Amino acid sequence: MRKIITNTFVTLDGVIQAPGGPEEDRAGGFEFGGWSFNYWDDVMGQVMGEGMSQPYDLLLGRKTYDIFAAHWQFIENDPTADQFNACNKYVATQTLKDATWQNTILLNGDTVEQVKALKAEDGIDLQVHGSADFIQTLLRHNLIDEMNIWIFPLVIGNGKKLFTDGTIPSNLKLTKHTVSGTGVIITTYIPDGDIKPGSFALDEPTELELKRREGIR
Template structure:
């Protein structure tokens, strides 16, 4: 059985929206995108060693897929690009005609049923990057097994928060934590098995 892990960047006040640039996700009038840029060098080295070193497939929402697919295939020879470009990408979508990034498989229909089916299969870890709306659905149905969080020492006020009021209450176990020299805290939590 496969596990699902969320890999996300958060502000200290819990916002995961738009870490890379102001244009990344301005939905809801969010104007503070790009809050993680000054920390990338430290953080990406840690992400590569802690979260992207072992084989995994991606599970993405449609908007995150579009952002990634417009960027990573065009980066050239880069360790992160190579991993993402070669990974299988399962994309929750109703539009099947524009999934051109290699190794992309659409998931259509009932999201919870499709993701549950994926989890029941053999295969590597399913990592979710970005994909706020998909994460909210999975949290509301208890389908997330692990949280790989990088918390940045910035606050942005409003924006899309990782945990909404619909997330199911659950116990988590801290399995690893480490700080970068710039103050970003990596925390990896696993769902407590009941």
């Protein structure tokens, strides 16, 4: 069984759109592309390097694949570029019919079933980077085994969010965390079962509480 591991940069208010540059994703008139750039420090570089030091394949949405393909295959003498160029790159797409970046495999049939089949194989983990739209499909179908979420100390307001309508309600367990010198909280979560609601209310509700529940103010 292969694990699907997502790697996501997110603002305090949940925006994940275009962290790397102004031209990354302007959908919806997004104006703040590149919002993560000025927070980068050595701690973040070390954590990123450790997370990408083991063998992996990439599982990407179409837009992130296009960004990567236009960049990494033209970079030389760089460990990340070497890994990205050598690994298999599975692309969830209904529009891309051909790809020139080496080791690209298009998932343009029933993408969800194709991803499930990939997970069921023996092999190395599948890393998802970016892929703001595709990650919603993974969340809706409960296909993510581990989430690396880097929380940046800023708010943007509008933009594509990490958790949206359709996400399956569930508990998450924090397994690792650290904080960069610039205040970025670097976390790793794994699924931890269903939500089990409880209550801090009195065992015997007061008359005012009963009226409140009835909508009387």
